Amino acid sequence: MSTVQIRDVRKSYGAHPVLHGVDIDIADGEFVILVGPSGCGKSTLLRMVAGLESITGGTISIDGRVVNGLEPKDRDIAMVFQNYALYPQMTVAQNMGFALELAGTAKDEIKRKVDHAAGVLGLEPLLQRKPAQLSGGQRQRVAMGRAIVRDPKVFLFDEPLSNLDAKLRVKMRAEIKALHQRLKTTIVYVTHDQIEAMTMADTIVVMQGGHIEQIGTPLDLYDHPKNMFVAGFLGSPAMNFLDGVVAKEQDAAFLDLGGAGRVPLAGGMSHTVGKSVIVGIRPEDIGIADTGGIPAEVLVVEPTGSETHLAVRLGGQEIIVVLRSRVALIPGERVHLSFNDAKFHLFDKDTKEVIREL
DSSP states (O other), X not given: XXXXXXXXXXXXXXXXXXXXXXXXXXXXXXXXXXEOSTTSSHHHHHHHHHTSXXXXXXXXXXXTEEOTTOOGGGTTEEEEOTTOOOOTTSOHHHHHHXXXXXXXXXHHHHHHHHHHXXXXXXXXXXXXXXXXXXXXXXXXXXXXHHHHTTOOXXXXXXXXXXXXXXXXXXXHHHHHHHHHHHHOOEEEEEESOHHHHXXXXXXXXXXXXXXXXXXXXXXXXXXXXXXXXXXXXXXXXXXXXXXXXXXXXXXXXXXXXXXXXXXXXXXXOGGGTTOEEEEEEOGGGEEEOSSSXXXXXXXXXXXXXXXXXXXXXXXXXXXXXXXXXXXXXXXXXXXXXXXXXXXXXXXXXXXXXXXXOO
16 A cells, blocks of 8 residues: 555744645545645645655654654655756666665666666666756656656655646656556656646645645546635636626526626526625636627637637626637627536635535
């Protein structure tokens, strides 16, 4: 078993707290991604699991053993850093086997493990090269291979793809996910990129300001965000937010968007009638109406090939619309928008917590 339990973990630098009682349970073989904006505490938490940062309060356990006071080498973890941390004077094979050499592992065993990891990662032709002769993606695979040869209980990844270009990031995402499916080892992965989190994780932990906002599967968090921060952080383009008032007329509920118009609401909202709310709607849940709809002005048209992204002005508010087709629109043109009312998220204007979810 390779479980990780994080219980009421706190971290302060002097009088400045950066983590405020974090609780996470990570199952054996689970791929968990900590995601959030810069400064939210995700990398600090990962380094505490690794033993590279001290713990101010709480406990971290690996396989039921509290590791608070253990050195990194005694935790049976392997960490892949953002900058790869390869030794420039060593070959790929030497880099991958160096930790085993330090541990006194026999040379034939080191070679066996290095060859196995190289086979898993497609590094066999590169074993005698040095890091300077490798591309960014190849260096990243070497850093991963160095972790694999140790056969750790837990892999830790600290923003490993942030130094790669966009095309290579997509390729490496697939490689890391495929690696996890083959090895079935517990992975804790830190990123600020919500696309990485959505495409790779079994479970996402969304963090902000040293607190956990929500934990769940990628689609669970996407479809059922508990507050505006999670709703706005996950999804690209981001969720639209509009100011509105819940109203009722002849037993039909609707959202009054002020000068922008009125949008029908599904039933069950009687308890919020008259309440000022913030309405969340994802760009893909808005379309161009054939008849009726709410008038809007096109501001920007961005064709992406398979989709068309529109920035439009609705009343005095700007929103993004994603169409699954190509459209011949120009800035300044008037369109009428239709909304999938079953996909509305209503948030309390003061607390920013969800009032109604899907």
